[in-house]
Amino acid sequence: MNHSMRLAMFNEFCPLKLLQVADTRFASVVVTLKRLKLIKRCLQAMAISDQWASYREDDVGKAQKVKDMILSDLWWDNIDYILEFIAPIYEMLRIADIDKPCLHLVYEMWDSMIEKVKVVIYRHEGLEDDQYSSFWGVVNDILIDRWTKNSTPLHYLAHSLNPK
Structure with a gap:
């Protein structure tokens, strides 16, 4: 949510918005995980897109770790x-x-x-x-x-x- 370029890229791939849930909210982790499940396909499409390469240039290690998690069936x-x-x-x-x-x-x-x-x-x-x-x-x-x-x-x- 704090990275405007990545958020703009995400918004191109997903009609649903990311939620910024406060830690003090009831079951904030559960709410966040449920939203991740809803946007799973969008996140995966974004991670394998050509636009992802521009994200990688900022921090290759972080970008690869995020991509590996998003594409991991085990995760x-x-x-x-x-x-x-x-x-x-x-x-x-x-x-x-x-x-x-x-x-x-x-x-x-x-x-x-x-x-x-x-x-x-x-x-x-x-x-x-x-x-x-x-x-x-x-x-x-x-x-x-x-x-x-x-x-x-x-x-x-x-x-x-x-x-x-």
């Missing part, structure tokens, strides 16, 4: 994986961040979200439920610590009074 697969296992967390937070009463749903949403994250990680790693995943262990510890830190007896009471 895009990693973005897909990140978005896939973050999706249940993001969705739960979005549901809980509304003006309607949902305190009675938080307990159940939290359990459901943890299971969905586990399924995504285990599927990606090709593991069965009874096998151990070190990545899942770290993620699970973070999620459980967050729940333990933020849950209150009020959550439990609201859940127990939910007629569902």
Whole structure:
């Protein structure tokens, strides 16, 4: 966004604009990764274009690194994986961040979200439920610590009074 020549080149290849998301915005990294997925083809077309050569002349090393990442299937697969296992967390937070009463749903949403994250990680790693995943262990510890830190007896009471 701060490089006018590169931004002008990008704008020629893509009808969507790049987003400049503030770090303080809710899930700014997720928003940025989703936008990258939407503009993937545009970025790839730009990186293989003749115009890219003019960018290369400024800093060949940086230009090559950017081009390699944009054209790398592994890099895009990693973005897909990140978005896939973050999706249940993001969705739960979005549901809980509304003006309607949902305190009675938080307990159940939290359990459901943890299971969905586990399924995504285990599927990606090709593991069965009874096998151990070190990545899942770290993620699970973070999620459980967050729940333990933020849950209150009020959550439990609201859940127990939910007629569902």
